[in-house]
Amino acid sequence: MTLSPTARSTLRRLPDRARTDRAELYAVLDEALICHFAVVLDGAPRVMPTGFGRDRDTLYLHGSSGATSLRAAAGAPICVTVTLLDGVVYARSVFHHSMNYRSAMVHGRARPVVEEQERLHALRVIVEHLAPGSWTHARHPTRKELAATAVLALDLAEASVKVRTGPPKDDEPDVQAGGRWAGVLPVRSGFGPAVPCPLLRSDATLPEHVAGRGAACT
Amino acid sequence: MTLSPTARSTLRRLPDRARTDRAELYAVLDEALICHFAVVLDGAPRVMPTGFGRDRDTLYLHGSSGATSLRAAAGAPICVTVTLLDGVVYARSVFHHSMNYRSAMVHGRARPVVEEQERLHALRVIVEHLAPGSWTHARHPTRKELAATAVLALDLAEASVKVRTGPPKDDEPDVQAGGRWAGVLPVRSGFGPAVPCPLLRSDATLPEHVAGRGAACT
Numbered sequence: 001m002t003l004s005p006t007a008r009s010t011l012r013r014l015p016d017r018a019r020t021d022r023a024e025l026y027a028v029l030d031e032a033l034i035c036h037f038a039v040v041l042d043g044a045p046r047v048m049p050t051g052f053g054r055d056r057d058t059l060y061l062h063g064s065s066g067a068t069s070l071r072a073a074a075g076a077p078i079c080v081t082v083t084l085l086d087g088v089v090y091a092r093s094v095f096h097h098s099m100n101y102r103s104a105m106v107h108g109r110a111r112p113v114v115e116e117q118e119r120l121h122a123l124r125v126i127v128e129h130l131a132p133g134s135w136t137h138a139r140h141p142t143r144k145e146l147a148a149t150a151v152l153a154l155d156l157a158e159a160s161v162k163v164r165t166g167p168p169k170d171d172e173p174d175v176q177a178g179g180r181w182a183g184v185l186p187v188r189s190g191f192g193p194a195v196p197c198p199l200l201r202s203d204a205t206l207p208e209h210v211a212g213r214g215a216a217c218t
Numbered sequence: 219m220t221l222s223p224t225a226r227s228t229l230r231r232l233p234d235r236a237r238t239d240r241a242e243l244y245a246v247l248d249e250a251l252i253c254h255f256a257v258v259l260d261g262a263p264r265v266m267p268t269g270f271g272r273d274r275d276t277l278y279l280h281g282s283s284g285a286t287s288l289r290a291a292a293g294a295p296i297c298v299t300v301t302l303l304d305g306v307v308y309a310r311s312v313f314h315h316s317m318n319y320r321s322a323m324v325h326g327r328a329r330p331v332v333e334e335q336e337r338l339h340a341l342r343v344i345v346e347h348l349a350p351g352s353w354t355h356a357r358h359p360t361r362k363e364l365a366a367t368a369v370l371a372l373d374l375a376e377a378s379v380k381v382r383t384g385p386p387k388d389d390e391p392d393v394q395a396g397g398r399w400a401g402v403l404p405v406r407s408g409f410g411p412a413v414p415c416p417l418l419r420s421d422a423t424l425p426e427h428v429a430g431r432g433a434a435c436t
Binding site: 008012033034036037038039040041042043044045046047048049051066068077078079080081083085087088090091092093094095097099101103105107123127130131134135137138139140141142145149167168170174175178180181182183184185186187188189190191192193194195196197198199200201204205206207210213 | 226230251252254255256257258259260261262263264265266267269284286295296297298299301303305306308309310311312313315317319321323325341345348349352353355356357358359360363367385386388392393396398399400401402403404405406407408409410411412413414415416417418419422423424425428431
């Protein structure tokens, strides 16, 4: 299944970096821990980092029900961008310096999620994205906690995926000239060893859903 | 020197996470490799990941002079957000799950940089931010390359910094109840071993400005 292009989800710059397979959109969204979410407030854009989750073709966002940006986003056009930085590209010329990355950009109107079952489902999706296993392990939200939480849904209907991989693309004369190093410095990320809460009982053991998440940089 | 708060750069949600020292703004901006930059296009926001650089209280962005978003941004209100993700916070309740992070948000009108000396200076600042040492090592831009590049400047006048650190903040009854693990899984990032361009001569040595950038995850 492919991404359905619209004017704003069709890459005009460097179209060879565009990916049109929906599976690639899912892969980028599912690997990232956070997204950057933008809304227009008083005519100016505002970008915030936030957690999110995906269920099939719906992306869920949440936050405090008192947050200005979430209130403004309800029913309004928003943009959600997810970026995975894979490397710094050193070229022979300053001009061809670049980055290797995978990014997804989603456009649409944010739908406030108000029905209780969908709200709970959305929160589960968001928590399981950030901390897989936590929905089973941790205490579920109370009515009061639910009331304090705003949930938004965004259809993954209008989206683009952009990917750059590989070595620098230098001009031929610069390659021939030699004398300048070129290549890629990969960017790696991963998890360090878990740090237990100081208020935990001293005999508390690290559960598998946290321990198994991987302690090394990948 | 402190950040000068305006209505939109004053944190209303969780104000205890706000930092008001300008040095903290610089620290967040200087550590991040990319920013997320937003502009309003046809009434809807658009967020893009991009490289950037900082010189004192000016943030520089650049891109292709043909890029729609950069053209739209010239003279228009933009927002630039930089986020460093430090950890996943596992709480005893789903509600108190969180992330440790440092983020900076800058608001303002983007000023197109047109004067040749400032354009060159801005490009040097951006390249040295992404790849320190490359401005000296790599070939400088030609007139044609400069003409193909748009440069924007954003004053760091209206900015906010938000930081979350430390363990989860669970409710006392959940702490007392015990039985559920809580703590932080730190997120680490760093550079992997450099990958030389396949077109390099086989006797090319890795220069110190790349080799010395650190190969291990931090």
